[in-house]
Amino acid sequence: MTKLRKRLLEELQRRNYSAATVRGYILAVKQFAEYFDKSPDQLGAEHLRRFQLYLLQEKKLAPGTVEARMSALRFFFKKTLKRRDIRFDDLPFPKKPGRLPTVLSPEEVTRLIEASTNLMHRTMLMVLYGTLMRRTEVSLLKVSDIDSQRMVVHIRQGKGSRDRDVPLSPKLLEALREYWRWKKPKVYLFPSTAGQRGVDAPISDKMVWWAVRKAARRAGLSKRIGPHSFRHSFATELLETGTDLRAIQLLLGHARLEDTTVYLHLSRRHLTTAVNPLDQLTIQSHNPTSTSETEPS
Numbered sequence: 001m002t003k004l005r006k007r008l009l010e011e012l013q014r015r016n017y018s019a020a021t022v023r024g025y026i027l028a029v030k031q032f033a034e035y036f037d038k039s040p041d042q043l044g045a046e047h048l049r050r051f052q053l054y055l056l057q058e059k060k061l062a063p064g065t066v067e068a069r070m071s072a073l074r075f076f077f078k079k080t081l082k083r084r085d086i087r088f089d090d091l092p093f094p095k096k097p098g099r100l101p102t103v104l105s106p107e108e109v110t111r112l113i114e115a116s117t118n119l120m121h122r123t124m125l126m127v128l129y130g131t132l133m134r135r136t137e138v139s140l141l142k143v144s145d146i147d148s149q150r151m152v153v154h155i156r157q158g159k160g161s162r163d164r165d166v167p168l169s170p171k172l173l174e175a176l177r178e179y180w181r182w183k184k185p186k187v188y189l190f191p192s193t194a195g196q197r198g199v200d201a202p203i204s205d206k207m208v209w210w211a212v213r214k215a216a217r218r219a220g221l222s223k224r225i226g227p228h229s230f231r232h233s234f235a236t237e238l239l240e241t242g243t244d245l246r247a248i249q250l251l252l253g254h255a256r257l258e259d260t261t262v263y264l265h266l267s268r269r270h271l272t273t274a275v276n277p278l279d280q281l282t283i284q285s286h287n288p289t290s291t292s293e294t295e296p297s
Helices: 001-013 019-036 044-056 063-080 106-114 119-131 136-139 170-183 205-219 227-240 245-252 260-266 267-275
Strands: 152-155 162-165
Touching: 001 019, 001 063, 019 044, 019 063, 019 106, 044 063, 063 267, 106 119, 106 227, 119 136, 119 205, 119 227, 136 205, 136 227, 162 245, 205 227, 227 245
Parallel strands: none
Antiparallel strands: 152 162
């Protein structure tokens, strides 16, 4: 490990950044240096501008991905190198399209789970849907986090380094027991393999994403589906059944209630409670013979 990378790692660890964020920041700085074939501490504002354009125009990365890379570089220059000569105000983040998240019907969720290629992937998908966990949280889940006595799942140091508990459904507990009898995991519920990270280490969160995408292809679903689709779908179903928005916020692990209100835009129950003004008008039936007006040519 180079001295520069060690300094970056230490700055991230001092602030207790998650393992996933640390990996992402180190990768972003590495790619930045490789693009210009120079040590990153020898680069500056013009290089940052050119790299941002490269990510958007040549790599065709999504605006959110580019924003994450630039956030990593901002941290590197401001916190690690203490550079004051670079104005990040001159590097605006790309505008994100205002898309609503993908929501799956219960029937589509069933098709996805049934399309899994093995019991480990099937159990991952059931955990994603049954607990509203993020993919990184699923990958780091330990056997000891399954509390069958209290019927909860403990989520340790989730996004924002926050712990939370979510209910453990009887159906998910049954699936987890079947999986445990087959896999016999010791520490992590979804362990890696000897040829990858080792059986005592967790799988990569990319493995969770890959399992979802593979199941979506096998199920023949054309929607844009990823691990987060399960969170969106479950949260929307909770709203449909009348669950309080504050309770959904706690289950999702959102720091702000505003982040949870997006599901109001997806709930059919909330959409149909609004009375359409057009329905309040009394409009007589149209009689074509009662008018002498001709249609425009």
